[in-house]
Each structure stands twice: as structure tokens, then as C-alpha cells.
Amino acid sequence: MSSQSSSATGIGASVRRKEDHRFITGQGRYTDDINRPGQAHAYFLRSPHAHATINKIDTKAAAKMPGVLGIFTGDDLTADKVGGLICGWMIHNKDGSPMRAGAHPALAQGKVRYVGDHVCVIVAETLAQARDASEAIVVDYGVLPAVVDTASAAKAKTVVHVEAPDNTVFNWHLGNKDETEKAFKAAKHVTKLDIVNNRLVPNPMEPRAAVGDYDQGEGAFTLYTTSQNPHVARLVLSAFIGIAPENKLRVIAPDVGGGFGSKIFIYAEETVCVWVAKKVGRPVKWTSDRSEAFLSDAHGRDHVTHAELATDADGKITGLRVKTTANLGAYLSTFSSSVPTYLYAPLLSGSYDIPAIYAEVDAVYTNTAPVDAYRGAGRPEATFVVERLVEVAARELGKDPAKFRMQNYIKKFPHQTPVIMMYDAGNYGAAMKKALEIIDYKGVGKRKRDSARNGKLRGIGFSSYIEACGIAPSAAVGSLGAGVGLWESAEVRVNPIGTVEVLTGSHSHGQGHETTFAQLVSDKLGIPIENVSIVHGDTDKVQMGMGTYGSRSGAVGMSAIFRAVDKVIAKGKKVAAYVLEADEADIDFADGHFKVKGTDKTLDFGSCALQAYVAHKFNGQDLEPGLKEGAFYDPTNFTFPAGVHICELEIDPATGTTRIERWAAVDDFGNVINPMIVEGQVHGGIAQGVGQALLEGAKYNSDGQLVTASFMDYCMPRAGDLPSFDVGMTVTPCPSNPLGIKGCGEAGAIAAPPAVINAITDALGHEDIAMPATPQAVWRAAQKSLKRMAAE
Amino acid sequence: MATVSMTVNGKAVTGTIDSRTLLVQFLRENLRLTGTHVGCDTSQCGACVVHVDGKAIKSCTTLALSLEGASVTTIEGLAVNGTLHPMQEAFREHHGLQCGYCTPGMIMAAVDIVNRRGHALDEQTIREDLDGNICRCTGYHNIVKAIAAGAEAMGGKAKPARQAAE
Structure with missing residues (x-):
């Protein structure tokens, strides 16, 4: 057409x-705007400890407080035969054995495993009464040491779930180990990087909310909820958690104020809200406040990776290998296990013709909030690895980073990578050419000199991303462990x-x-x-x-x-x-x-x-x-949007302030229905990616307390942190669906972080900067650079 | 419990409320004006911005009882007789919203920026003055464009009220 x-x-x-x-x-009409006649309010008492046994929950005094309709614990869920929350994607270890998962009750049963874990729920006439009553509940905790650090979790003496005694959910791999080893042995040059992909909190502006309602006459439940996928919520609540058969459970997701992945999952609060509505015989509303959102929404990213890239004498990439540890938090959220595996490693070929790739991924439990898909989900992590490696390799080989990329681009389609994916269509060189024009690459030398004259450091950074979306052919994902068709x-x-x-x-x-x-x-x-x-x-x-x-x-x-x-x-x-x-x-x-x-x-x-x-x-x-x-x-393949983003920025070495001066984004989304909406998706994605690179980072202290649990502590991108963006497009229609569409939702969030970090390291003249590159971190790095330059 | 009376969107209202009731709770729960949203607990995000006596305030950190006799305008009161305010039109025309959750606060803050800064707004001024409003969807690119256009359109009709008074 x-x-x-x-x-x-x-x-x-x-x-x-x-x-x-x-x-x-x-x-x-958002979920919290909905009020049902006779509605009561739920408040969750949450664990103040990252890891503790629950010896006793004394609710006697609280139950007598004004307005309290009921207080319910994990024992009540068990008595009603309400099942636990599920993880819908089975991953197998290198030896073929299934991943090791602990139980995930909606209300704690004997143990809490992260700060914010759900101890019990109080239902009262008003939210204020429910909160007041929560303060009268006495919980006898036996505090345990907490496992927090991603890289060392597998060696910790403390065990989060007995099912995984070394805190390792799975050790998984993809690619061809032998060929990759051969490629590295034969390599002329090997580029090595240690990378931390910082933990993020999705933070859609609308906090999660739920209203549970039970119609006694019909024997039927209704759940109004902030969901990106109400049918999946109904399926899980019916078939696995056992709230009610599907024909007796209606799930409504009205206007939803942003999701970015965090509203895919079936959480404890929504589950409890619909269950408890029948127990108290009243509609029950729960609305998360922002602090609760920080504590209990599934977080994103949190990878620790060692990555290597092999090149031959001509500068051709011959191999790539990574060893990643992924933090999945205290429980396996709905799709958590798929994110650092099948949404990550299959993207490690990037836009490049790489004959040998091998990825090993260990997933660990820690005493932190569950980690699951956040805008891009695995693909930003893969792209960051590939685009940092490629950029650093170009610099080490003394090659122009744009030319080095173009030399190594995949140019013939379809292209089978060594890591599952069959790229169906693309033209990466065309996107690069257009992006170079938009950013005025020829003029960057002069602009760097102008900045230097003003005492500033200017850098330019590339990101030539690819992603796999249009998720996904049902048979293919089924063969990889998905519990559903897509x-x-x-x-x-x-x-x-x-x-x-x-x-x-x-x-x-x-x-x-x-x-x-x-x-x-x-x-x-x-x-x-x-x-x-x-x-x-x-x-x-x-x-x-x-x-x-x-x-x-x-x-x-x-x-x-x-x-x-x-x-x-x-x-x-x-x-x-x-x-x-x-x-x-x-x-x-x-x-x-x-x-x-x-x-x-x-x-x-x-x-x-x-x-x-x-x-x-x-x-x-x-x-x-x-x-x-x-x-x-049912789609016949994933789709493969790709493009080139170039970030040009200026650093003030006196303050560490980074100011993005120009942003060129050229994306190939295939055919586009509404360019205005597509460009808006690109803008928003870039902003989240810039947030990851410069501002955002969820930090737990060694006790497992989340020290960035409000907008006062967790730095969200604001208007003044961002530039306007120059967005261009190229079009190679997608051959795998009748409309030729590839998809645009994640592109910016995937492309942006390496573009920013490549630009900062270009400006600073060395490669050592972690995300988020805050003014303090940039200032320290800039002082080192200036000292080195002075010595040279 | 205590009684409070104020004018909301031109109508006199009276409510009997718990003394700890915030203005945003009074608007959303007592008056069922659910266009004003809560996005954080710390007065950072601006989803709750309304006008009190012509100035933008964050209704999530204002006690309703403190506004006895005040005149409050919410997003629901911005359009007059079904005609959209120029700033509302500008947000639609320039795709200054996606999920819509921050939008009421953004529009109310934007009108306040124009009231304070006039109708010829450059990009830097808009970005700096939006410091109290967070949007997670748009990357602000189109919000900035919308506010510049909305400011100009407001200028075409009447001089910003407070600037004229100053």
C-alpha cells in the first residue's frame, strides 16, 4: 500500500x-479519577527493612482504630487460596536446567525481602484513617543482612531465596563460544570496557492505582487499574493467581498516564485491591504516592558488564563477547527474566556485520525492588555496550568514529546475526549520512576550538543503534521460553x-x-x-x-x-x-x-x-x-528500527556542568502513519536516555535503603536540562508486516545514553566516566583531563 | 472537621473538611474536579498547579483551609463558554502532550509564565520557568513550542493581566 x-x-x-x-x-479519566459508590481505601504497610523475618504482626490495636474495615496479611491470602505473583518467561541455564525462582507472595509470608515489600493491607473508610491505623500495627522483625550490590551478590553469604542458594537465578548464554574465542585469538586489536548500566526508576507521571469492585449479585469482580495490558492482567489474575475465572473478572485500564514498561506487570497492590473488595464487601481504592512508586514499581536496567571487541588489521570487527551480571531484585517480576536475556543479547550485533558473538548473563537476586522492562528493556543495555565498544575501538585505532561505523555496517539484507536475529531491511549508511549533515560534522572542529577559547570542552558522540520490536512472532518467543503468544x-x-x-x-x-x-x-x-x-x-x-x-x-x-x-x-x-x-x-x-x-x-x-x-x-x-x-x-518476524543519533555538548570544566548544544536524530521506523506523533515519541525517548546518561540513578545504601526515593533525590530530566532536537527520518519499509511499520517507542531511550557518554568522553579525552555523568563526576574527570593535557 | 468557602472556577463553594485536607484533595474529592492531578509528594512535579487569585500555586502542598475566601481557577475553568484558552489550543496544535497526566499543570503553569513574563517568550525563558513542572513523555520539545505559540496567541487578544497591573 x-x-x-x-x-x-x-x-x-x-x-x-x-x-x-x-x-x-x-x-x-485516569484510574484515581474513578470513584465507586461506597468506596473504601487501602493502604499498604511496607517493610522498612531490606531483609528480615517477620516473627509477628500485631494488628489488634489498629483494627479498633476509627474507620478501619479490615486488616489482611499473607496468611489471609493463603487461607483464600490466592496464588503468588508470577514470572511469565522461563529461562534455562547453560546446562539446560530451568532457572531457580523463589515464591513471590502478594503480601509477605514470613519474610520481607526489600524496603517497600508488602507486609499487610489496611482497608478503611478514608485513606487518612487507613494510614493512621497502619501506624498502630506492631511488626516484630528479625532483621537480616541485606544483599544489595549487583556484581557481588552471587558471592554474598546472605541468601535472598533458599531456592537460589548462591543468589543466582540463572546463568545463561547465547552465541557461538568457540568461534568467538577463535576470533579473539586471531584479532589484531582488542578493545575492552567495564560498563555499569545504571539502575533507573521509570516514573510515569501518573502513579499506579487500582479500584477493586465486587458485585455480590453477579459474583463478579471489576478491577480498574493503571495497566498497559489489561487482558494480560486478567489472564494472570484468573489463571495463575486465582482471583476469579475470566468470565467473572473484568479489567478496565482507562486513561493511563504513561507506562514506559512499568505498568505491564501484575503487581501485589492491584491483586490485593481486587481480592480484598470481596472480603470487605465494598469497592476498594489504592493510589500509590510517589515514594511508594519509587519503592515498589519495577525498576529498570542495573547491569554490570565486561565487554570486548575484536578487530582485524583492516579495522573490520571480527568478534564481540560480553559477560553481564543483571540484578533482578528481590522477586522475579512478570517479564523480568526475558529482559537481560532475549531482549538483550540478540541485539549485541548492533548495526554491524560481526561474524562471532558470545554473551554470558548471570541474573541475581538482591534485597532491592524487582527489576523488569523499562523503555527499551535490554536493548538500551545492549546498545550501550556495542556503541561504547565501537566508539572506543575507533578512537584506539585512530579512525574517525563515523567512518569506522560505516565500514562495519551490515549492507546486505536479509542478514542473519550470530545471535538469533534475522534483520529484514535497513540502510544504516543513509541514516549516518543524513545525521552528519544535520549536525554539521564538518564544522565540529571549529566549534571545538571556539569552545576551547571560552574555556569550555566540546565533544561529539555517536550512537548507531538498532532495536528489535514489533514484539513478536508467537512461535518464536514460545520456543525461547515465553508463557504467552505475542x-x-x-x-x-x-x-x-x-x-x-x-x-x-x-x-x-x-x-x-x-x-x-x-x-x-x-x-x-x-x-x-x-x-x-x-x-x-x-x-x-x-x-x-x-x-x-x-x-x-x-x-x-x-x-x-x-x-x-x-x-x-x-x-x-x-x-x-x-x-x-x-x-x-x-x-x-x-x-x-x-x-x-x-x-x-x-x-x-x-x-x-x-x-x-x-x-x-x-x-x-x-x-x-x-x-x-x-x-x-501474528507477526512473521521482529521489526528492526535503526538509526543514528549524534550528540554535541559542551562541558564547563570549572563547574562540571554539561550542556547539550545539538542533537541530531535520524531514525528509520519504516512507514510512518503520523509523523507528528512519531517525532514526539523520539523526543520523549531521547529525554529519558539523556536522563539515564546525565541525571538519573537509583541508589541503595549498603543496608538496602533506597536513598533516591523522591523527586528531591532522584533527578528527573526537566525542561532546562534538555535542548530542542533535530529529528530527521529515513524510510526502508518493513517487509514483515502489511503496513511496513517498524515502531518508534523506544528508539530515543536506546540511542541516547551512548551518544551522550561518547560525547562526554570525546570532550574529556579519556574513557572513564560512569552514568549518570553528574556535574560532580564530570568535574572530577575534567580536572584529571586538564592536568594530563597540561603535562603533555 | 472545619468549614471552608472559596470561589472555584467562578462558582461559590463551601465544604466541611478534615483540617489536614489539601487543596488538591478538596478539588478532586469534594468537588470532583479531577483535572488537577497529583504526581509526587514533594511539590516537585507540578501536575497539581492551579491558580489562586491569579497566581500559580501547587495545590498538593496548600491546605484548603488556608484559602478561605480565595478565588481558585483549575484546568476545568480555563476555557470560557466552551471556547478553549489559547494555551490549551497551542498544546493541542503543537503536540505538547502525550499521556496527558502532567498537562493540566503544564497549561496552568504556562499561563502563569505568560502572566509574569509577557507574551514574547524565548526558548531559554520557557525552559527555565518550567523548572517546577515535570513531563516524562514529551522531552519538553513540543511543550516549549506550544508555550511560545500560546503566549503569542494570548498576546494577540489581551495584555497579560498581571503585567498590565504591575
Whole structure:
């Protein structure tokens, strides 16, 4: 199909968002905005200790406090046969044995394993009363030493879960060890780096929230929740945790204020909220405050890696090997095990033709919050390793970093990497060329000299990233250990006068699906965009879906819609054939009209819909009345967005302040439905990546206390920390889905951290700086550089 | 419990509240004006910004009882008779929002910036004055563009009120 439309609202147009009116007028409907009649409030008493046995929980005094309706512990969950939280991806060790996972109860059973772990829940008439009562609960803890440090967790004497006596969940590997060893033996040059990928807190602006409701008459539960994938939440709550069968459990994810991965997972609080609603016979609301979010939302990243890159005499990359330790926290969150494995190591080929790659990953338990997918999930960690190695190798070999990259780019497609992935399409050189033009690479020398004259250090850094998204072919992920298939569903319901409702299993929490999806449908059906409504986020309306993460809603979700619309058109042709008294094979559909070939007989889409429902012109036995079609789309491959980001920045060595002066982003997302929305995704991704590189870092002290547990301590990127971005695009359509879409959600967050760190190290003239490169860290490094330069 | 009376979006309101009730709780829970949001506990993120007597304040750290007799404007009161405020229009036109959660606070803060700084705002001024508002989605790029455009559009209609008064 064409990638550009002449229509002002069609595919390729920057249509202003349909959903915006409610958000700019304060009419958005987020979970905490929902209040059910008779609603009570839940408050969770959380562990103040990183690691402790619970000897006794005394709730007697608290239970008598004003407004208290009930206090429930892990024993109550057990008594009601409510199961624990699950990890949905099985990873196998090098020897083929399954990973070692400890239990993950929604409320602690005998032990707490991180600060913020859930000890018990208090339900009261008001939140203030529930909080007040929590202070009257006396917990007798037996405090244990805490395991905090990622790199040394496997050697710690303290054990987080008895199931994993060396705190190691799995030791896993991917790639070809023997060939990689050979490549390194034959190498002319080997570049070595030790890398820490700093732990991050996702921090969507809307904190998590849940309202649980139980209808005694129907014996049915409803859970309103901040979820990126309400159907997966229902599946897990039904099939594994055992709240209720699926037909008695409705999950609604209304407007959701950002997710970035952190709202994929099925957490303790949401589970308890829906369970406890039946116990107290009242709707129960829980809303996280920001401190709770810091403590209990799944964190991201937290890798410690040694990485090596082998090159031959011509500067050709011949091998790459990594040894990574990944911190998974105190419990295995829903998809945690997949992040440092199949979402990480398969991306270690980057954009480069590397014949031999070998990755070893050890995952460890620690007494910290669970770690799971955060924007990019594994792919930023892989890209940071590859792009730091490549940059440093270029510098060590005395080669221009842009030319070194272009020399080693994959140039022929499809390309099979040594680490699972089959890249289907791309043109990495074109993106580099465009990015170099945007940043004015030729002028950088002069700009560096100008900065030096002002006492500043200017640096330029490249990041030539690739990612795998459009997650994912069900059979492929199944063979790698996923507990689910990763297709998507769509249903296109045409109303009798030709307006359309599209029900999708994707979920929008900022991505603008209500606009983009409507553009596709209005373009294909030739009807006004305002005649198309997108319905999502309610398991009673949408039958099934896998939700939104991994930039899957365009490539997978919209492909399902595409297929369902095709079925609607096919059915419409049958209806039109009866109405226009022609042979079905002679009916064409274009620009919103069914037309008999070679005649002037036409039927517009709305009239066709009406004829389908009144069903006067055909025999209902030969052709069913109605116009409603569904499709399940299972992708044939991952998609491979790629691009080049270049960061140019200036450091003030007197203060350590880093100021980003220019940012060129050239991304290849395949075909683009709405460029305005896609560019917005790029901007936001870069901001999170710059946050990781310069500002953000979750820090636990040696006792396991999170010392960055508020916006006062954890440095979120603000407007003054960022520049405006120059965003360009190249297009190689994706051959693996009918729309040619690759996906854009993670690109910026993946690309940005190495671009920033490569620029800082370029400015400083040496390679030793960890993320976040705070002013203090940069100042120290700058002083070292200045001393060295003075000595030279 | 105590009684408080104030004007919210032009309407006189009275509520009987626990004395520790914050303005944002009064707005959201008593008046069901849920456009004003809570994004943090520490007055850092600005999702809760409303106007009190024409000035932007953070409603998550203001006791409702302290505002006896005050005039409060929330995001729900910004559009007049169904006509969007120029700053609301600018946020939509320039894609200055994604998930929409920080948006009410952003728009109320943006109107306040214009009231304080005038309608010809350069990028640096906007970025510095947005220090009290956090957005996790947009990278601020389009928010900055929206505020510059909204400020200009506001200038086209009337001189910013407080600047005129000063």
C-alpha cells in the first residue's frame, strides 16, 4: 500500500490528536479519577527493612482504630487460596536446567525481602484513617543482612531465596563460544570496557492505582487499574493467581498516564485491591504516592558488564563477547527474566556485520525492588555496550568514529546475526549520512576550538543503534521460553449508518492510538476520521489482546486492524454485489465507494453498511446480515528500527556542568502513519536516555535503603536540562508486516545514553566516566583531563 | 472537621473538611474536579498547579483551609463558554502532550509564565520557568513550542493581566 496519503487525515499526515480535547480540558479519566459508590481505601504497610523475618504482626490495636474495615496479611491470602505473583518467561541455564525462582507472595509470608515489600493491607473508610491505623500495627522483625550490590551478590553469604542458594537465578548464554574465542585469538586489536548500566526508576507521571469492585449479585469482580495490558492482567489474575475465572473478572485500564514498561506487570497492590473488595464487601481504592512508586514499581536496567571487541588489521570487527551480571531484585517480576536475556543479547550485533558473538548473563537476586522492562528493556543495555565498544575501538585505532561505523555496517539484507536475529531491511549508511549533515560534522572542529577559547570542552558522540520490536512472532518467543503468544487482535464494527468502532487489544497510554489507528481505518475505508472511534482498555469490550509495549502497537496492533478492515471490505463487496445487482468479482472498492467495474453504478460505504444491516436485498442464508469483522495478527518476524543519533555538548570544566548544544536524530521506523506523533515519541525517548546518561540513578545504601526515593533525590530530566532536537527520518519499509511499520517507542531511550557518554568522553579525552555523568563526576574527570593535557 | 468557602472556577463553594485536607484533595474529592492531578509528594512535579487569585500555586502542598475566601481557577475553568484558552489550543496544535497526566499543570503553569513574563517568550525563558513542572513523555520539545505559540496567541487578544497591573 502507499505510504503517503493526499488526504489531510490519512496515512502519513500529522493529524492533531483526537484524544487531546479531554486532556487539555481536565476531562481525562485516569484510574484515581474513578470513584465507586461506597468506596473504601487501602493502604499498604511496607517493610522498612531490606531483609528480615517477620516473627509477628500485631494488628489488634489498629483494627479498633476509627474507620478501619479490615486488616489482611499473607496468611489471609493463603487461607483464600490466592496464588503468588508470577514470572511469565522461563529461562534455562547453560546446562539446560530451568532457572531457580523463589515464591513471590502478594503480601509477605514470613519474610520481607526489600524496603517497600508488602507486609499487610489496611482497608478503611478514608485513606487518612487507613494510614493512621497502619501506624498502630506492631511488626516484630528479625532483621537480616541485606544483599544489595549487583556484581557481588552471587558471592554474598546472605541468601535472598533458599531456592537460589548462591543468589543466582540463572546463568545463561547465547552465541557461538568457540568461534568467538577463535576470533579473539586471531584479532589484531582488542578493545575492552567495564560498563555499569545504571539502575533507573521509570516514573510515569501518573502513579499506579487500582479500584477493586465486587458485585455480590453477579459474583463478579471489576478491577480498574493503571495497566498497559489489561487482558494480560486478567489472564494472570484468573489463571495463575486465582482471583476469579475470566468470565467473572473484568479489567478496565482507562486513561493511563504513561507506562514506559512499568505498568505491564501484575503487581501485589492491584491483586490485593481486587481480592480484598470481596472480603470487605465494598469497592476498594489504592493510589500509590510517589515514594511508594519509587519503592515498589519495577525498576529498570542495573547491569554490570565486561565487554570486548575484536578487530582485524583492516579495522573490520571480527568478534564481540560480553559477560553481564543483571540484578533482578528481590522477586522475579512478570517479564523480568526475558529482559537481560532475549531482549538483550540478540541485539549485541548492533548495526554491524560481526561474524562471532558470545554473551554470558548471570541474573541475581538482591534485597532491592524487582527489576523488569523499562523503555527499551535490554536493548538500551545492549546498545550501550556495542556503541561504547565501537566508539572506543575507533578512537584506539585512530579512525574517525563515523567512518569506522560505516565500514562495519551490515549492507546486505536479509542478514542473519550470530545471535538469533534475522534483520529484514535497513540502510544504516543513509541514516549516518543524513545525521552528519544535520549536525554539521564538518564544522565540529571549529566549534571545538571556539569552545576551547571560552574555556569550555566540546565533544561529539555517536550512537548507531538498532532495536528489535514489533514484539513478536508467537512461535518464536514460545520456543525461547515465553508463557504467552505475542499476536494482537482487532475487531472492526461498522454501525448501520457507516460509522465505525475499532476494538483493539493494544492500549494507549500516551502514544495517540485514538488518532493513529483512526487515520488508518479512515484512510482505508474512505470515511471521515471523526466517524472512527477506537475502543481499548476494557476486557468486557475487547475480547482479548496482548497490550502495548516493545513498540508493538503499530507493527502488530495496526496490522490486526489492517486485516480486519480488509475483511470488512471483502464482506462489503458481497453486500454491494447484491445491491448493485452485479457479480462480486466485478466490484471494486476505492475512496469510500463500492463500484461495478466499467459502469457508473456505485454504493457508498455508509449505504453499504445500512444495506448489510437491513438485509432486504439478499437472502440471509446465503450472506449473513451485519458488517463486523475481526482479525488476530501474528507477526512473521521482529521489526528492526535503526538509526543514528549524534550528540554535541559542551562541558564547563570549572563547574562540571554539561550542556547539550545539538542533537541530531535520524531514525528509520519504516512507514510512518503520523509523523507528528512519531517525532514526539523520539523526543520523549531521547529525554529519558539523556536522563539515564546525565541525571538519573537509583541508589541503595549498603543496608538496602533506597536513598533516591523522591523527586528531591532522584533527578528527573526537566525542561532546562534538555535542548530542542533535530529529528530527521529515513524510510526502508518493513517487509514483515502489511503496513511496513517498524515502531518508534523506544528508539530515543536506546540511542541516547551512548551518544551522550561518547560525547562526554570525546570532550574529556579519556574513557572513564560512569552514568549518570553528574556535574560532580564530570568535574572530577575534567580536572584529571586538564592536568594530563597540561603535562603533555 | 472545619468549614471552608472559596470561589472555584467562578462558582461559590463551601465544604466541611478534615483540617489536614489539601487543596488538591478538596478539588478532586469534594468537588470532583479531577483535572488537577497529583504526581509526587514533594511539590516537585507540578501536575497539581492551579491558580489562586491569579497566581500559580501547587495545590498538593496548600491546605484548603488556608484559602478561605480565595478565588481558585483549575484546568476545568480555563476555557470560557466552551471556547478553549489559547494555551490549551497551542498544546493541542503543537503536540505538547502525550499521556496527558502532567498537562493540566503544564497549561496552568504556562499561563502563569505568560502572566509574569509577557507574551514574547524565548526558548531559554520557557525552559527555565518550567523548572517546577515535570513531563516524562514529551522531552519538553513540543511543550516549549506550544508555550511560545500560546503566549503569542494570548498576546494577540489581551495584555497579560498581571503585567498590565504591575
